[in-house]
Amino acid sequence: MTLSARASWTIGILATLMLAGIVHILVILTIPQNVTHTAYSDVAAFGPDRVFNLLPDVEPGSEALPALDPAMQHAVCRFQLADGPVQFTASIPVPFWSMGLFDSAGQAIYSLNNRTAGSETLSMLLLSPEQLSILRQNPPENLEDLIVIETDRTEGFALLRAFVPHEIYAPETETALLAASCRTLAS
Amino acid sequence: MTAPWQPVSETDYHTTDLPRILQPQRPAPLRSLFAIVLVLICGSLLGVASAYLVMERERPLAAVRMGPWEAYPTAGTADADPYSIAIYTRGAVIPLASGEGLALFARTETDGRRLDPACSYRIRGQTPTARLWTLTATDEHGDLMETMAGRTHLTSRQLLRAPDGRFDIIAAADAQPGNWLPLAVSPREGSGLIFTLRLYDAPVTTGAAFDGATMPDIERVTCP
Structure with a gap:
């Protein structure tokens, strides 16, 4: 089964945004543990x-x-x-x-x-x-x-x-x- | 009811009337892999870039606004939001703790324009009650800059006030009569300007007494 071009684009963009959100949250939360000088x-x-x-x-x-x-x-x-x-x-x-x-x-x-x-x-x-x-x-x-x-x-x-x-x-x-x-x- | 008979043409014998979603498709592993890798790369880049931009802004999100002044009373406490924690630990900034005082930052004039170190400003009005306060001019990263007077701050103890307790401070690079807050002599292009008002031992730090607190106004006097 394959999706239409529009559906694949929508899913691709949604996946990108969700991944971006997860990475963003991870980066913010791990900064305090990874700073070189406090x-x-x-x-x-x-x-x-x-x-x-x-x-x-x-x-x-x-x-x-x-x-x-x-x-x-x-x-x-x-x-x-x-x-x-x-x-x-x-x-x-x-x-x-x-x-x-x-x-x-x-x-x-x-x-x-x-x-x-x-x-x-x-x-x-x-x-x-x-x-x-x-x-x-x-x-x-x-x-x-x-x-x-x-x-x-x-x-x-x-x-x-x-x-x-x-x-x-x-x-x-x-x-x-x-x-x-x-x-x-x-x- | 049956549909009327249609002659079957041999030219379109391979087309089917199945909807597209039900048609069998050849797998395209390379294309799928490419799409997944693209999503991974774009997503990670977007996530890291947005985090970097928020960090570079150097402004915690949970701000209390009073006119042009901003305070971050939760910064450096257990109630701080993750952004403030990340910004403060990354900058190795030691905040003013609540038992010491409250720091207020102004990046704009009262009417919303960004402060420019080449201009001169009038800071006028009253501050919330405090045992002592100091007013400091820094660049947009909070670093002090060389001034003509050699000092970069003004304290409530040196201040000339009107009989009703109001004050009038001129922030300018050149010497001014009255209350003068020296600004940078030769500010770098785009270095920005922040006024920091630190209220020491002020009741506003120890409670939600921000409502009704009066803060001084910031107006532009001259600009080159």
Whole structure:
């Protein structure tokens, strides 16, 4: 049995379009797994893991990462939860600062700014569900002052943004950003 | 009723009155193979090309529009659509998370014309409530460009405002009195222009409070 010329053309075009749709969806869905450099891997270029590394000033032609605000100074810290919970502390004397925790795919885990942090100094503990259940059994004394975040992601990075109102505050802000800590607690 | 007898001519003895679809046909394997290969090639090319075009646009689909301004509040969250995820991971872009603030992008004027880095613009009005905001001019890929002033941004703290809180910003390559947002001195041909307004610690990021939010208007002042 053979189809008429018109029917074969229609079926051919429909098949092409359906295949195009399938390929399109596959390409879009597999891009995140196949990108050669992610935000997580780019961030490794600025220094060792588990330390806040200062990013160079955001200036034309020398932007450390895409889409950063030139009015801010940034520090970034890569962490892995496999070796134990990670504690973040920061105290930055600027009118506005914020911190975002992102997983290795660049998705936000948690974010806060200096108003929502509740106090002048930030003290935050990031842990996996298993580490949280251990923590629950013997809670540390300063647990009330800690912001405790549970995540099922094993690695990621924290980005600290500090607003520099004027250049004269830049050295002070830099010092405070470098003094911020992001260390693995021995479990 | 029988049809009247027709003389059978020998000239058309091989034609049949069977409909075409029921007639036996010789198989044409080469032609079928060719057709299948053509469908496969065209389909794959079309799929890859359309995906590439969407990626190159660098604009997530789930945008919230407020006048000329666009925001992508779900970008970088678990609710993001697959296109936004692909665009953000491919560009290694770290979004402003919801607890930090909201970034709004303008690629067009209020009346819909594309922004041109050779022109000068007046950005006038009010922003939604925020503890701090910054306005940055970039090219269409989000890269900063060299300006005459050495800065590429303006913050809400340096701003001169009218008594009612409204402001008037001139975005131009040459120095301007009042609030001046410097644009690129020598923009490349077709480099495009995007204004990025980043609202830090703003209530609009933490809820569907986009309705009724007032955003500044963008009007063209002069063009060469």
